[in-house]
Amino acid sequence: AQSVTQPDIHITVSEGASLELRCNYSYGATPYLFWYVQSPGQGLQLLLKYFSGDTLVQGIKGFEAEFKRSQSSFNLRKPSVHWSDAAEYFCAVGPPWGYQKVTFGIGTKLQVIP
Amino acid sequence: EAGVAQSPRYKIIEKRQSVAFWCNPISGHATLYWYQQILGQGPKLLIQFQNNGVVDDSQLPKDRFSAERLKGVDSTLKIQPAKLEDSAVYLCASSSPSGGQEDTQYFGPGTRLTVL
Structure with a gap:
């Protein structure tokens, strides 16, 4: 079964500082990987996704993520x-075939301080 | 392009009552998803439709939850009777055209259900 671990429930960073959000997955093969963002009272918006190819993926809003097969990780950075x-x-995370059955992690809440 | 529409945005009911949520996907999107997001957790897929057929409902509590997508467009999700543990945000998403992994899911704002 596929699963996702986001070890940090809350992260606080200062405005202008760099950010890295951690994500580890469990899957038998190389899965499809996604990062979504959810603002208060809003639905989820796709930031970026990895299917294959270049392991550094660029997304919207200046975000990027790097797929590391050896570490089963897909960390998000800005x-x-x-x-x-x-x-x-x-x-x-989702299987690399068939229809899109996606399993979400529990989320990381980001607080930005001035 | 209009996004995924959901109504109502908020609903408060007593346990054992019934409730229904409505979703209008993005025009032309063949695939529609209903997710349940309990506070502090990530969304969990309840049911996925491809046009008006069910692709996956393995995590739908079928003793109390039902969903339909008539004519392959709008969809309704019903809970009857509701339990306290059904308190959650119910998210609808749609994608096009095949429902495969390459398709981006577009999410609606969700319906926040509180069961008292």
Whole structure:
């Protein structure tokens, strides 16, 4: 069965500082990997996704993520955080075939302080 | 392009009552998903439709939850009777065209259900 671990429930960073959100997955093969963001009262928005190819994936809003097969990780990064990035971030994993049955992690809530 | 619409946005009911949620996906999207997001957890897929057929409902508590997607467009999710543990945000998402992994899911704002 596929599963996702987001070890940090809460992270606080200063505006302008760099950010890294951790995500580890469990799956028998190389899965499809996603990062979503959820602002308060909003639905989820896809930031980026990895299917194959280049292991460094660029997404929207200046985010990127790196797939590391040896570590079963797909960490999300941003070089300089803006106050508007405060939200909850979800890592998700899905099988590399068939329809999109995605399993989400429990999320990491990001707080940005001035 | 209009996004995924959901209504109502909020609902408060007593346990053992019934409730229904409505979702209107993005025009032309063949695949529709209902997720349950309990506070402090990630979304959990309840049911997935491809057009008006069910692709996956393995995590839908079928003794109390039901969903339909008539004419392959709008969908309703019903809970009857509701339990306290059904308190959650119910998210609808849609994607196109095949429902495969390459398709991006677009989420609605969700319906927050509180069961008292």
